[in-house]
Amino acid sequence: MIPVENVPPAGDGGFWNDTGKTGITAWIFSTDHKRIGLLYFYSVLTFFLIAVVLGVLLRIELMAPGRTIMGPQTYNAVFTVHGVVMVFLFIIPGFQGSFGNLVMPIQIGARDVAFPRLNLFSWWLYIAGAAVIITSLFTGGGPPDTGWTFYVPFSERTGTNVSLAVFGVFIVGFSSIVTGLNFVTTIHRLRAEGMTWGRLPLFVWSLYATAWVQILATPILGITLALIIAERFLGTGLFDPARGGDPLMYQHLFWIYSHPAVYIMILPGMGVISEIIPAFARKPIFGYKMIAFSSLAIAAAGSLVWGHHMFTSGMSDTAILVFSFLTFVVAIPSAIKVFNWVSTLYRGSISLEAPMLFALAFILLFSIGGLTGLILGAAATDIHVHDTQFVVGHFHYVIFGGAVFAFFGAMHYWLPKFYGRRYAEKPAVVAWVLMFVGFNITYFTMMVLGMKGMPRRYYDYLPEFAPLNLVSTIGSWILVSGLILMLVNLFRGLFKGEPIDRNPWGAATLEWTIPTPPPTENFEEEPVVTHGPYDFKGAGIP
Amino acid sequence: MSEQQHIVSYGKLTAIWLGLLALTALTVWVARHNVGIGHVWGSLAIAVVKGGLVIAFFMHMKYEGRLLRWLLFFALSVLAIFIGFTFFDVLYR
Numbered sequence: 001m002i003p004v005e006n007v008p009p010a011g012d013g014g015f016w017n018d019t020g021k022t023g024i025t026a027w028i029f030s031t032d033h034k035r036i037g038l039l040y041f042y043s044v045l046t047f048f049l050i051a052v053v054l055g056v057l058l059r060i061e062l063m064a065p066g067r068t069i070m071g072p073q074t075y076n077a078v079f080t081v082h083g084v085v086m087v088f089l090f091i092i093p094g095f096q097g098s099f100g101n102l103v104m105p106i107q108i109g110a111r112d113v114a115f116p117r118l119n120l121f122s123w124w125l126y127i128a129g130a131a132v133i134i135t136s137l138f139t140g141g142g143p144p145d146t147g148w149t150f151y152v153p154f155s156e157r158t159g160t161n162v163s164l165a166v167f168g169v170f171i172v173g174f175s176s177i178v179t180g181l182n183f184v185t186t187i188h189r190l191r192a193e194g195m196t197w198g199r200l201p202l203f204v205w206s207l208y209a210t211a212w213v214q215i216l217a218t219p220i221l222g223i224t225l226a227l228i229i230a231e232r233f234l235g236t237g238l239f240d241p242a243r244g245g246d247p248l249m250y251q252h253l254f255w256i257y258s259h260p261a262v263y264i265m266i267l268p269g270m271g272v273i274s275e276i277i278p279a280f281a282r283k284p285i286f287g288y289k290m291i292a293f294s295s296l297a298i299a300a301a302g303s304l305v306w307g308h309h310m311f312t313s314g315m316s317d318t319a320i321l322v323f324s325f326l327t328f329v330v331a332i333p334s335a336i337k338v339f340n341w342v343s344t345l346y347r348g349s350i351s352l353e354a355p356m357l358f359a360l361a362f363i364l365l366f367s368i369g370g371l372t373g374l375i376l377g378a379a380a381t382d383i384h385v386h387d388t389q390f391v392v393g394h395f396h397y398v399i400f401g402g403a404v405f406a407f408f409g410a411m412h413y414w415l416p417k418f419y420g421r422r423y424a425e426k427p428a429v430v431a432w433v434l435m436f437v438g439f440n441i442t443y444f445t446m447m448v449l450g451m452k453g454m455p456r457r458y459y460d461y462l463p464e465f466a467p468l469n470l471v472s473t474i475g476s477w478i479l480v481s482g483l484i485l486m487l488v489n490l491f492r493g494l495f496k497g498e499p500i501d502r503n504p505w506g507a508a509t510l511e512w513t514i515p516t517p518p519p520t521e522n523f524e525e526e527p528v529v530t531h532g533p534y535d536f537k538g539a540g541i542p
Numbered sequence: 543m544s545e546q547q548h549i550v551s552y553g554k555l556t557a558i559w560l561g562l563l564a565l566t567a568l569t570v571w572v573a574r575h576n577v578g579i580g581h582v583w584g585s586l587a588i589a590v591v592k593g594g595l596v597i598a599f600f601m602h603m604k605y606e607g608r609l610l611r612w613l614l615f616f617a618l619s620v621l622a623i624f625i626g627f628t629f630f631d632v633l634y635r
């Protein structure tokens with residue numbers, strides 16, 4: 001491997017120049033994992049920003065009791081589309097598609113993924129599914145108003161365009177399965193010489209665990225959504241008690257996928273944190289094996305807890321007992337990760353740059369999200385807060401405070417590598433402070449509102465909830481102002497910022513040993529791995 | 543994984559197809575008659591046999607190597623666990 005000290009200056013175009021195609025075709029028909037990664041990145045970021053706008057509109061509507069800016073039907077549609085876009089078009093494909101594609105093959109010492117064409121096909125499937133979902137908003141009976149869960153019997157009976165929307169999600173699901181298959185095969189078959197399972201970067205371990213969940217759970221979502229379409233067009237009665245059906249069966253089927261999907265969202269984020277913390281604490285990660293194992297344990301145990309979404313749905317007491325117990329079991333591997341990250345920080349030489357700040361925020365916010373999850377996982381307390389704003393706050397702590405903050409951390413950590421330039425540090429820190437403060441004001445307030453009894457998905461509320469709703473809405477403005485500053489600073493830096501060398505953070509994984517930006521084939525000669533991913537001494541990093 | 547192509551005769555494929563049709567008829571019969579708990583277990587058993595035939599012959603798993611068989615077994619085991627766990631609800635409701 002090339003010694004880190006003798007880095008050439010950044011500026012040769014790497015994979016940006018070497019295409020053989022011109023214009024947009026150099027991107028949308030490219031089979032280079034880095035180009036597909038960037039295609040995914042900009043696609044998911046676009047949908048994220050659209051959903052953020054919808055989320056802000058929801059908060060403005062809830063700023064005061066009664067009508068503020070939209071009517072109740074529009075409100076129902078907006079929270080449905082906010083959820084569908086955030087879940088299915090941003091955060092589920094987000095990590096795997098963008099940073100998984102950009103970084104994983106390089107981290108294992110490969111030239112590309114195992115099936116490059118299938119990789120491109122997965123992006124096309126994603127775009128096709130997204131196009132169908134967007135079409136569903138403007139055709140038929142208008143945007144779906146069921147919530148992102150498409151619960152029966154309402155989803156069977158509503159006149160809005162549910163069928164087309166679930167068909168779009170069905171297609172996006174195929175994209176997810178294809179990416180999962182590709183990543184499992186790549187990690188098994190394309191590791192460089194010396195890249196043993198015990199030397200895999202923890203981001204790769206997290207992608208591997210996630211890929212298995214994608215492969216095994218997503219087909220169940222596909223069939224569930226197909227059954228909604230069958231119900232709407234054929235009246236099969238599968239979920240209709242009057243015809244021998246069972247509406248609870250829909251909830252089982254939906255959550256068999258959709259709870260593991262939460263781990264599709266969060267596991268790669270945990271992988272990102274496991275990369276950032278040792279790099280910015282200048283210390284090998286504490287408990288490598290246990291962090292790797294806990295990714296698999298979360299994927300396995302997390303696939304068996306779906307019933308905790310249904311404690312108040314009329315499910316049997318036996319099932320409530322079993323699913324409640326298993327929900328508490330998932331807390332164990334999650335806690336293993338948190339304790340190991342904190343132990344890594346202990347006596348580290350900590351550098352508080354933007355990626356590290358996002359990682360630290362992740363640990364705190366994810367811990368709050370996880371612990372409030374136990375309140376929902378215990379049947380007795382769940383009955384009090386089920387379907388309240390408490391659930392909305394909890395969910396956003398895990399997914400926004402956890403997965404999305406990790407995504408922002410990954411943007412600051414890895415994007416400079418692929419652009420050859422970096423953002424300005426001070427505005428990045430200010431943006432982080434604004435987002436951290438705004439986030440907590442927005443979502444902690446929601447949890448308090450839920451504890452006081454304000455239901456979720458309601459257009460209007462009692463006057464006693466007004467002050468806290470106003471606070472939450474003001475928090476959302478602070479959050480969004482931080483987000484805008486972060487994006488402007490990051491992208492300005494990527495295109496016009498200070499050039500960087502090949503290893504600006506002093507990290508020890510393979511992607512930092514190749515030129516910046518990476519060449520098309522990643523490695524000039526096949527690397528031979530002789531040390532672990534966080535062995536700074538072995539990598540020759542002071 | 544074997545790269546060799548395995549040709550299955552039309553006669554064999556037709557016989558399996560007819561078998562699948564017969565099992566479909568049996569599924570319909572079970573659905574229309576009150577056979578108690580056998581209603582669910584019988585239907586599931588028929589579905590398993592039908593799925594097994596499709597996987598073994600139409601999807602060529604019978605002629606594949608051990609790795610793919612194990613992967614299929616793993617996936618089916620996960621599916622069985624998913625279905626089994628729903629019975630914590632259905633059987634005790």
